[in-house]
Amino acid sequence: MKFPISWFIGLRYTRAKRKNHFISFIAIFSMLGIALGVMVLITVLSVMNGFERELRERILGTVPHVIVGERAQGVTDWKSLEQQVLQAPDVVAASPYIDSTAMFKSSYAGTEYGILQGILPEKETKVSVIEDYMISGSLNELVEGEYGVILGAAMARNLGLWRGDKVTVLVVEGSTVSPAGISPRYRRFTIQGIFETKSELDSRVAMIHIADAAKLLRKGDKVSALRIRVHDVLNAYMTSNYLRANLGEDFWVSDWNRSQGPLFRAIQMEKTMMFVLLTLIIAVAAFNIVSTMVMVVTDKQADIAILRTLGASPSTILKIFVVQGSINGVVGTIVGVISGVALATNLPAIVKFFEEKFGVSVVPGDVYFIGFLPSELNAVDVTVITAVALLMSVLATLYPAWRGSRTRPAEALKYE
Incomplete structure (x- = not known):
């Protein structure tokens, strides 16, 4: 050459x-x-x-990749909906939950406001990585009827509480209405575990068993929605669009891009x-x-x-x-x-x-x-x-x- x-x-x-x-x-x-x-x-x-x-x-391990719920008040038959959702492409797992705003009262350090979530521990571990960030206890320690709660580390510190302590949870949803006004429902829970993700969840989320949440909030057999985990989180919007097109107008679908996309x-x-x-x-x-x-x-x-x-x-x-x-x-x-x-x-x-x-x-x-x-x-x-x-x-x-x-x-x- x-x-x-x-x-x-x-x-x-x-x-x-x-x-x-x-x-x-x-x-x-x-x-x-x-x-x-x-x-x-x-x-x-x-x-x-x-x-x-x-x-x-x-963050994307702790927030739902996709959420599916009914346009009416709560999902009445979540097991049937779960079967439909699991047939969608790229869906790995689904888990029902109940959520409500609540006030958490401690006898040591006042009160904190946040979100109370009722979960099924055996299904929640498949859609969330919270279990990987437990610094004390485990999600599986939430047992129906025992009224245990798992708090974020920041909320626990603000309340001056640790595992084994008692915290009073007050909720407005499901409260009794009388001529004297609204009487919030409350229940004392035992702290079964504490998680720390180094995100805002640590200061505003508490988790209890879904059956205990249904009793406290008077939900009966209804749940708020289904949390869905997908294989490719960056393409969650594609799964969201698929579910939106196939589930019909009676259901609403959202994904993490709406809440965490700007970040x-x-x-x-x-x-x-x-x-x-x-x-x-x-x-x-x-x-x-x-x-x-x-x-x-x-x-x-x-x-x-x-x-x-x-x-x-x-x-x-x-x-x-x-x-x-x-x-x-x-x-x-x-x-x-x-x-x-x-x-x-x-x-x-x-x-x-x-x-x-x-x-x-x-x-x-x-x-x-x-x-x-x-x-x-x-x-x-x-x-x-x-x-x-x-x-x-x-x-x-x-x-x-x-x-x-x-x-x-x-x-x-x-x-x-």
Whole structure:
């Protein structure tokens, strides 16, 4: 295979020693700048991917992926509805629940307001990850007739309660109406467990057995709705649309995009803005390539004139300097990708080492919803970053190379 003369000379210029060491200095720093920009961009996006993954697993694991209910007051035959729902594509499990606003009263620290949920423990564990975040007790300890309750950690702290303590639950739904007014229904429950997801659920949700909730709220055999878990949570809207089309107008269907969608759209917007801002680091390094190549073209005026005299066309001269300048970007990009992938892959272990070594906490567990720095390397992100860095590097060489191709041999050799 015949090697193009422009590539040969361009690569030769890259390896050649220069009389002006300042040009070599700028060239090295332009490569380092591109490498640093690529490395930082890969690492930061990997950390943001990690936070998004943890947020998705914790929040979307605790909230229903899809909810189905009757437009009338409550679902009268939830078992029949469950059978229909389980036949829908991508549906993994379904669980009935009863919910109502309630007030939780403690004899130690006043009252808290929140949501009281009646659940079937054996089915709830299939549609929710609450069981994975139990710090005391278990969902399976909720037994019909024993009036046990499971509280979020924040609510338990605010009430000054722990497992085994008593809490009084007051509800308005199902209350007795008399000439004297509305008499709320109340019942003392024993705390059987406490969960902590590091989300708002910890401060506003309490769970009891669905049969106890039906008695307290006078629901009879009705439930509020069905909670549904799907295989692909990001495509829950497709399952929602399918159920909406097949169940009929007597039922309503909702999915997590209505309640949590804005949060994840905000995360995607932050990732986009972070990508744009950190790309400016690569752009600054690319400007250094422009400066380097302008000085190289000036330094090589005599060489350009000789090449033109020997028959080299302006396009050949342009390609020579594009090849020479692009080498800086290619080397910097390769170094940046290798170092960025290595850093992003080992970042949690590196951060943990420094935390143990110096006794500091980079991601405090009492501030954030996790106590470690997550990282998730995404091949698409690496590919896009690599392509952007290479494109900027090539574009940065075009103007200086064009200036070199416009050199007039007679004028360049005039004072040689």
